[in-house]
Amino acid sequence: MMLPGCVTLLFRCVRLVSAHCAVSPSSLMSAGWNRRTWLSAGGFTLIHSRARSRAPSHETAGKLMRSGEDKKAVVWIEGNIASGKTTCLEYFSKTSNLEVLTEPVSKWRNVRGHxxxxxxxxxxxxxxxxxxTYVQLTMLDRHMSPMSAPVRMMERSIFSAKYIFVENLFRSGKMPEVDYAVLTEWFDWITTNISIPVDLIVYLQTSPQTCHERLMQRCREEEKVIPLEYLESTHQLYEDWLIKRSSFFLPAPVLVIPADQDLPNMLDRYEENRDKILTANNL
Known part of the structure; x- marks a missing residue:
């Protein structure tokens, strides 16, 4: 049975969309779906065209899309826990004309004191x-926030939140089927009705053993209870999604960077791939 608090969080997703677009859900349903409709107050448009994801199954017909987004590049940095995403983001954050959005972990650690x-x-x-549910809400907020630079580099995405972490909870028997069904319904609604642009996925491919060693070294309080088996299962989900491409929808091309190496070598790998990453919307 759904908890009242979870229901509240889920409905905040709808309020978030309405707030960004400055329209009500009912007015969206009555809008002219067969033509381009400008939502000037929120800076969004309902658009009838192919998605930048290049995937025909996820066309943007009738979806909410941020105005002018086709002129900018969005890159997601994906990878297992302790795969080096923060280091990668810190390295590129020194680049001009680029904005970095990290995972909103501080929000996940403190929701009105919880x-x-x-x-x-x-x-x-x-x-x-x-x-x-809260991860889904906060990641959607990240995706929909106005871009302040020509290139946005974002730590993970609403897709990996669902395809990796929700899926892992369910497959391991640690999430009841009804909870999984509710989260899936919300994810499907979001990705059906809202355009979440991405031009390139950078996958920091790291062995579970390396991730576990790094995790133990950095000693984040919440992560002390994470066993190697958990990292192995999330690693396999990432491999199935981004390497084998056999599990879920893949919204963009994937650039794989092996990330088991030490910091100096990883910085070299980032520099070698700089042009590919920063010109992602030309791929």
């Missing part, structure tokens, strides 16, 4: 849907 991230690791069957 720490749903820690609660989820302690008791995933009880708190998994609470955390993942």
């Amino acid at each position: 720490n749903p991230l820690a609660l989820m690791y302690q008791d995933p069957e009880r708190w998994g849907i609470t955390l993942q």
Whole structure:
């Protein structure tokens, strides 16, 4: 049975969309779906064209799309826990004309005095849907925020939140089927009705063993209870999605960067791939 708090968080997703677009859900349904409709107050448009994801199954016909987004590049940095995403983002953050959006972990650690991230690791069957509902909301907020530079580099995405972490909870038996069904319904609604642009996915491919060693070294309080088996299962989900391409929808080309190496070598890898990453919308 859904908890009242989870229901509240889920409905905040709809309020978030309405707030960004300055229109009500009912007015969206009555809008002219067969023509381009400008929503000037929110800076969004309802557009009838192919998505920049280049995937025909995820066309943007009738979706909410940020105005002018086709002139900018969006890059997602994906990878397992402790795969080096923060280091990668810090390296590119020194580049001019580029904005970096990290995962909103501070929000996941403090929701009006509560720490749903820690609660989820302690008791995933009880708190998994609470955390993942909030992750879905906060990641959607990241995706929809106005871009302040020609290139946006973003840590993970609403897609990996669903395809990796929700899926892992469900497959491991730590998320009840009803919770998984509710989160899937919300994810499907979001991706059906809102354009979430991406030009390139950079996958920091790291072995679970390396991730576990790094995780133990950095000693984040919530991560102390994460076993190697958890990292192995999330690694396999990433491999199935981004390498084998056998599990879920892939919204953009993937650039794979092996990331088991030490910091100096990883910085060299980032520099070698700089042009590919910063010109992602030309791929």
